[in-house]
Amino acid sequence: MRPLPLLPARPTRPGVRLGATVAATVVLALSAAGCGAAQRTPAPPVDAPAAPAAASGTGPALTDTDVNAWLDGLLPAALDRTGIAGATVAVVDDGRIVTTRGYGYADTGTGGNEVVPVDPDRHLFRMGSVSKLVTATAVLQLVQGGKLDLDADVETYLDFELPRRWERAVTLRHLLTHTAGFEERIAGLIGTDGGDVNLRRALVTDPPEQIYEPGTVPAYSNYSNALAGYVVERVSGTRFEEYVQRNILDRAGMPSSTFAQPLPAALRDRMSNGYDTSAGPAAPFEIVGTPPPGALSAPATDMARFMLAQLGEQVGFAPLLDRPTRELMQRPALDSTSLGTLADGPRMTLGFFAEDRNGHRILGHGGDTKYFHSHLQIYPDDRAGIFLSLNSNGTGAMDSHELRASVVNGFADRYFPAREDQPTAGVDPATTARHAALAAGTYESSRAIRSNFLTAIGLVGRTTVSVADGNRLRLTPGPLSDSPALYEEVAPWVWREVGGQRTIAMRATGDRVEAIGFDSAFALLPVEPARASTVAIPLLALSTVVLILAVLSWPVGAVVRRRLGRAPRERAGRTARVLSRLAVAGTLLALTGWVLSITTIMGLHDVPGAVLRTLQVLQLVGLLGVLPAGVRLVDDVRRHVGWPRIVGSGLLLFALAGAGWFAVEFHLLAPSISY
Numbered sequence: 001m002r003p004l005p006l007l008p009a010r011p012t013r014p015g016v017r018l019g020a021t022v023a024a025t026v027v028l029a030l031s032a033a034g035c036g037a038a039q040r041t042p043a044p045p046v047d048a049p050a051a052p053a054a055a056s057g058t059g060p061a062l063t064d065t066d067v068n069a070w071l072d073g074l075l076p077a078a079l080d081r082t083g084i085a086g087a088t089v090a091v092v093d094d095g096r097i098v099t100t101r102g103y104g105y106a107d108t109g110t111g112g113n114e115v116v117p118v119d120p121d122r123h124l125f126r127m128g129s130v131s132k133l134v135t136a137t138a139v140l141q142l143v144q145g146g147k148l149d150l151d152a153d154v155e156t157y158l159d160f161e162l163p164r165r166w167e168r169a170v171t172l173r174h175l176l177t178h179t180a181g182f183e184e185r186i187a188g189l190i191g192t193d194g195g196d197v198n199l200r201r202a203l204v205t206d207p208p209e210q211i212y213e214p215g216t217v218p219a220y221s222n223y224s225n226a227l228a229g230y231v232v233e234r235v236s237g238t239r240f241e242e243y244v245q246r247n248i249l250d251r252a253g254m255p256s257s258t259f260a261q262p263l264p265a266a267l268r269d270r271m272s273n274g275y276d277t278s279a280g281p282a283a284p285f286e287i288v289g290t291p292p293p294g295a296l297s298a299p300a301t302d303m304a305r306f307m308l309a310q311l312g313e314q315v316g317f318a319p320l321l322d323r324p325t326r327e328l329m330q331r332p333a334l335d336s337t338s339l340g341t342l343a344d345g346p347r348m349t350l351g352f353f354a355e356d357r358n359g360h361r362i363l364g365h366g367g368d369t370k371y372f373h374s375h376l377q378i379y380p381d382d383r384a385g386i387f388l389s390l391n392s393n394g395t396g397a398m399d400s401h402e403l404r405a406s407v408v409n410g411f412a413d414r415y416f417p418a419r420e421d422q423p424t425a426g427v428d429p430a431t432t433a434r435h436a437a438l439a440a441g442t443y444e445s446s447r448a449i450r451s452n453f454l455t456a457i458g459l460v461g462r463t464t465v466s467v468a469d470g471n472r473l474r475l476t477p478g479p480l481s482d483s484p485a486l487y488e489e490v491a492p493w494v495w496r497e498v499g500g501q502r503t504i505a506m507r508a509t510g511d512r513v514e515a516i517g518f519d520s521a522f523a524l525l526p527v528e529p530a531r532a533s534t535v536a537i538p539l540l541a542l543s544t545v546v547l548i549l550a551v552l553s554w555p556v557g558a559v560v561r562r563r564l565g566r567a568p569r570e571r572a573g574r575t576a577r578v579l580s581r582l583a584v585a586g587t588l589l590a591l592t593g594w595v596l597s598i599t600t601i602m603g604l605h606d607v608p609g610a611v612l613r614t615l616q617v618l619q620l621v622g623l624l625g626v627l628p629a630g631v632r633l634v635d636d637v638r639r640h641v642g643w644p645r646i647v648g649s650g651l652l653l654f655a656l657a658g659a660g661w662f663a664v665e666f667h668l669l670a671p672s673i674s675y
Contacts, residue, residue, distance in 0.1 A: 128367025136351025229292025253316030274371030345505025583625015
C-alpha cells in the first residue's frame with residue numbers, strides 16, 4: 001500500500017495517503033532523450049563565495065562538479081528502473097546554490113503532447129507535506145511579531161470550538177509538533193475539483209475526534225497543521241494563501257511558487273504532470289482540501305532559496321525570521337514534561353523532523369500527494385541542504401520512498417560522513433532484558449482513526465516486537481520499512497538499530513510499554529488483546545466462510561429434499577429460521593459493502609453518506625439476528641432434529657455473533673460516519 005498523501009515522505013503501512021494515505025528517486029538513463037536542457041547549473045541570484053567550503057569528515061568537497069556527477073550517476077538509472085517519470089533536485093551549501101538538476105520528463109508525451117524534459121528552474125512540482133514548513137514559518141513570523149503565543153490555548157485565536165476530550169488546552173506548540181491528539185481524517189484531503197477552497201469550512205465540517213491527551217503522543221496530523229494555517233489567516237486578517245505569498249514566498253525570492261489552487265494562469269503551463277508510472281497517462285492537477293498542510297507548488301530553484309532562508313542566508317528582499325526565532329523553530333519543541341522518555345528519541349521541532357545522520361544535525365520534512373513525492377533536508381550546523389521531488393509513484397509500492405531515502409542518505413554519507421564511531425550500548429544486561437520483555441507485543445501506528453468504521457484499517461500494517469538474542473528487540477516490520485529490523489538498547493529506554501542509525505525511544509508505565517516513538521511525529525501504541533490481528537482477522541474470516549456456506553446450503557438443501565421426495569421443513573421454528581436468514585444476508589451484504597467502501601475511500605474517493613448508513617442498517621440486521629439464531633439453536637436441540645442440523649444452527653449462531661462482535665469492536669455501527 002502506498003503512503004497516505006500529505007505525509008512526510010515515509011511509508012506508514014496503513015496508508016491513504018492522506019491523501020491518504022500512507023507512503024516511502026528518479027528517472028531515465030542519462031541518455032540523450034532522458035535529460036535534455038534541464039541538466040545545468042544555474043547562476044543563482046545569491047552572493048556566493050569564490051570557493052565552496054569542504055564538508056567536514058573525509059568526504060569530497062561539496063562542489064557543483066562533484067554533486068552533479070554523483071546525481072547523474074544515480075538518478076537517471078533509478079528513474080528508469082522504478083518507472084518514475086521525472087525528478088528535480090536542488091543542493092545548497094555555505095550560503096549559495098550549488099546546483100539544481102532536472103531528470104526525466106515533466107511531460108512524457110503519453111497523451112500525444114510533445115515530450116518535455118524536467119527543467120529545475122521552470123517546472124513546478126507539488127510539495128505535499130513539505131508545505132508544512134512554510135505554514136510553520138508563517139506561525140513563527142507572527143510569534144516573532146508578538147501576535148501569537150505558542151503556549152496559549154489555540155481557541156483564543158479561533159472563531160469555532162475544537163473537539164476536545166481532555167481539559168489540557170491545545171496550543172500552537174502542539175499543532176506544530178503533531179501532538180494535539182487528533183485522529184486521522186481522509187475525506188476532502190485531495191481531489192481534482194477546482195472550485196473554491198474554503199479553509200474554515202473544511203476545518204469545522206466533521207472535525208476529527210481528539211483521541212490522545214495534548215502533548216503526550218506524537219501522531220501526525222494534517223488537521224493540526226491546517227488549524228495552524230487558519231490561525232495565521234485569522235490573526236493576520238489575510239487569506240492564508242495570500243499571507244504566505246507575500247510574507248514568505250515573495251520575501252524569500254521564490255517568484256514561481258504558490259499555494260494557489262488551481263494555479264495562476266502565468267504558472268499553469270509550467271506545472272509538471274503527475275503520473276502513476278512513466279508508462280501511464282498524466283493525472284489531473286491535485287486540489288488539496290486544506291491548503292496549509294500540502295498545497296505548495298514550486299520549482300527546485302525556489303526550494304533552494306527556501307533552504308537558504310531557513311539556514312539564515314540573505315535571499316530575497318528580507319529574512320523570513322530573525323536569528324532567535326529561527327533557532328527557536330529549529331530546536332526540539334517538547335521535552336520530558338509531557339513526552340516522558342519519548343523525549344529521549346527523535347523529536348519534532350516547531351515544524352521540522354529530526355533526521356540526524358552520521359552525527360550531524362539534520363532537519364527535514366517529506367511530503368506525498370497522490371502522484372508527487374518530495375523531501376527537503378537542511379544541515380543547520382553545516383550550512384547545507386538538499387531538496388528532491390518526484391512526479392510519479394513508480395511501479396513498486398516503496399519505489400518513491402526508497403529512491404528519496406537513497407538520495408538524501410547518500411548525500412549525507414558522501415558529503416557529511418560520520419565524525420566518530422557510534423556510542424556503544426550502555427545499559428546493563430539485566431535491565432535491558434527486562435525492558436525487552438516489557439516491550440514484546442503487537443503495536444499499531446498512533447496516526448489512526450478510532451471513532452468510526454475506518455478503525456478497521458488499523459488491522460493492516462501492524463508491527464510485532466519480539467525479543468531476540470536474549471536482550472535485543474526485533475521489530476517486524478522495522479520502522480519506515482517493509483522488512484524486519486534488530487535493535488539494541490544504548491540508553492535506558494532508547495534503542496538503536498543494529499548496523500544502522502535509526503533510534504527508537506519507549507515510554508513505560510508500570511509493567512507495560514505504552515508507546516514507542518520511532519519518528520519525530522509517529523509512535524507505535526500497543527494493541528489491545530481483543531483487537532489483535534491474530535484474533536480479529538481469523539474470527540471474521542471464519543464467520544464469513546460459515547455465512548457463505550450457509551447461503552449456499554439453502555438452494556442445495558431445497559433441491560436435495562425435492563429429489564428425495566422429503567416433505568418441506570416443518571413449520572415449527574420457521575420464524576426464527578427466516579429471521580436468521582435475513583441476518584445472514586444482511587451481514588454478508590454489509591461486509592461486502594464495507595470492503596468496497598473502505599477501498600474507495602482509501603483511494604481518495606468519496607462514498608455517499610446514504611450508502612454508509614445503509615451498510616450500517618444491514619450490519620445491525622445481522623447483529624440483531626443473533627437472537628433468532630439463538631432461538632433456532634435452542635429449538636433444534638429441544639426437538640432433537642439431529643446432530644447435523646444442530647451443528648449447523650450452532651455454527652450459524654457463532655458466525656453471526658463473530659461478525660457482530662467485529663462490527664461493534666471496530667466501530668462499523670458507530671454513530672459517526674465522518675472520515
